[in-house]
Amino acid sequence: MKLTIVAGARPNFIKIAPLIRAIEKKSKQGININYELVHTGQHYDKNLSGNFFRELNIPEPEVNLNVGSGTQAEQTAAIMIGFEKYLNNNRPDLVVVVGDVTSTMACAIVAKKADIKLAHVEAGIRSWDLSMPEEINRMVTDCLADYFFTTSKLANENLKSTGVRDEQIFYVGNVMIDTLRHEESNFKxxxxxxxxxxxxxxxxxxxxxxxxxxxxxxxxxxxxxxxxxxxxxxxxxxxxxxxxxxxxxxxxxxxxxxxxxxxxxxxxxxxxxxxxxxxxxxxxxxxxxxxxxxxxxxxxxxxxxxxxxxxxxxxxxxxxxxxxxxxxxxxxxNNQWPYGAIPELWDGNSAERIIENLVNLFQA
The missing domain is CATH 3.40.50.2000 (Glycogen Phosphorylase B;)
Structure with missing residues (x-):
């Protein structure tokens, strides 16, 4: 199974790091799974992009589309053009997009137009506020995805209300918290x-x-x-x-x-x-x-x-x-702030659940 993982902005890098660790772990166990990492270049400032690869031990991307700055429409167009060229020469079994940034939506559209299966990590979350660009990105991506990996039961219900079938939804927890748990002892x-x-x-x-x-x-x-x-x-x-x-x-x-x-x-x-x-x-x-x-x-x-x-x-x-x-x-x-509880499945193992489910899907 060959995956293309897309990242473009700071939140993406935090979410893909545990996915890459989980893939590499499966590969070492003899499972036929590999990936290529595509960085769209949506965030190009060193502190918003480059340092995350070093800090989170993410390998340098095989491809950097280098889209740089611009309006949302300009960035979307540049990402779509660059990612289409990439897919024309590198056709995976599955494109994996994470979160809700411009890169997520743009690459989701290109993947589906190329008739490639699409997985959305952090699917189904909604603010119901269409003044937020991220909400539009989430909704478009979830209209196109084949597999949905969710952080909460509410996200599951949001997806089901739009006609997504139960067998497409995988309640796995929060990959962002995987990275937090993995790196907490390394905070500097x-x-x-x-x-x-x-x-x-x-x-x-x-x-x-x-x-x-x-x-x-x-x-x-x-x-x-x-x-x-x-x-x-x-x-x-x-x-x-x-x-x-x-x-x-x-x-x-x-x-x-x-x-x-x-x-x-x-x-x-x-x-x-x-x-x-x-x-x-x-x-x-x-x-x-x-x-x-x-x-x-x-x-x-x-x-x-x-x-x-x-x-x-x-x-x-x-x-x-x-x-x-x-x-x-x-x-x-006045010391009246609640201590708070940790949501279900935000336990540091979400990425492993995602990759386990993908292996089962593509080996079935």
Missing amino acids: KPEIFNTAHLHEKDYFVLTLHRPNNVDELSHLEFILKTIVHSSKNYKIVFPVHPRTKNQLNDLVNEFDNLLTVEPMGYLEFNYLVKHCKAVITDSGGITEEATVMHVPCITLRENTERPETCEIGTNVLVGSDLAKIQAAFEKLY
Whole structure:
């Protein structure tokens, strides 16, 4: 069985690392399974891409489409053209796409038009918010996939409601947590920890990258002022996404306790999250990692495609509502934040379940 695994952005790299380990383990056991890794180049910044291959022991991709920057339409078109050329010369038995980035959707479309079987890892999750590009990517990919690997029972139900058959759905857990469990002992203290004299549970971590939070300067300023004024002078470490950096300019100089740093590698960033008082974010993946590490998480979004992080985890949705943000901080200061539980099957073995199922499917 020959697989083509597609990755294009930071969350993809975290999710493919355990898949590659599981494939290599099966291969060493004498199972006829191999893969080629295609990097679309959607994320091309070293800290968003290159370092992840080294840190997570991912082999260099056989192919890099090098699509680079551009609008979503430009990136989608470039990925589709490049991936079509790749498939014309390298036809696998199965294309595996992960998550919900532009590369996921673009390569899913190309694979199906080439009449190649398609598997979607992290299928079925929904925010039901079509203003989010990722939601569109998820829906399109799930319309095309042949095999669906899910992180929750709710995701299963979402798929069934669209006509996906039970035998196509495999409830396997969360591969992102596989990587977290595998790498937790390797987390590395970043330089900012010493230079800023940070102490455990005595600082916040902030990430922002969604267009509705960072594209309009007045709204970004409102968010930052609200967070800083609610922080009671705790230091706030803010690894700045390239998208957000363009907007900040002199804005951060208004706040003494807001520490901006360059994007971090996986091991350094998760060290920061693991030891912080709370993480404030608009990312979906970070809410999963925070839940598993029992770190309070304040999410600056009105909805989430990962409701289990709120229902049984450590995540609270506040959107950009001033009262909700302030209430979340007060709950934190009053030690009223729930410890949270870890969702079912988020146990570090999801990738092995995925590869076991694929082996059974293609050997049947």
